[in-house]
Amino acid sequence: MYTAAIGLFVAHGYEPTTMDQIAERADVARATVFNHFSQKVGFLEEWGARRRARVSEILGQEHSEDLPVADRLRRYLREMAELNIALRAETAVLMEASARFGRLLQDPSLETELTRIIDDGVRHDEVRPEVDPHHAGALLAAGYFSGIIRWIGAEPEPFDLPERLDRTLDIVLSGILKAQP
Structure with a gap:
């Protein structure tokens, strides 16, 4: 159902x-769709969740948790950017729909x-x-969404x-990182 919905949204x-x-x-009953996604906006939420999960999976495979906070944030945003670039048409349709009909800027995910990631930097005395x-997380998320929408x-x-x-990220980091000796 998810794949069918995304394909239709893009087309x-x-x-x-x-x-x-x-x-x-999707070759399923209408009721089946509503059982899994009570509203069409649910597909937008699932789309965002799958993207974040994919990036987390990639970073987990790289053991990025061992990187300094600046590098982890940069890797996370870089992977998100690469997903958007690889699927530009999909991103354009679904980001716009998320902004208009979803909770793009209200969803804290x-x-x-x-x-x-920043909390880890606090624990490691990097912030x-x-x-x-x-x-800081809200500021970076807002910067990400602003960049994507533009x-x-x-x-x-x-x-x-x-x-x-x-x-x-560089602008934000210069404001949150400790000065390096």
Whole structure:
């Protein structure tokens, strides 16, 4: 069902796609779709969750938890950028739909992932003690979403997405990291 929905959203747009079309494409009963996704927006939430899970899986395979906080944050954002680049059409449709119909900026999921990394930096004494990890995570998540929305807003790609996210991270890091001796 998920794959059917994403394919339809990319082909026809999020708003025009109906739950009936998703059921037909997935070859399941309409009720089955509603049993798994009570609203169409559930597919958007699942899409975001799968992307974050994929990035966490990649970073887990690399044992990135052993990296300094700056490198972990950079790797996380880099992998998110690479997923968006690889699936630009999908990203464009689903990010726009998430912004218009979902809870893109209210959903704390990305913020939570980034905050977890910053919390590790606090525990390893890499982050200034006065920095609120939740606020820093929220700031990075907002910078990520702002960059993605601007990036998908024009064809051809208006800027290098990984570089843009790196620059955003550099600005935040210069404000949260302790000075290196």
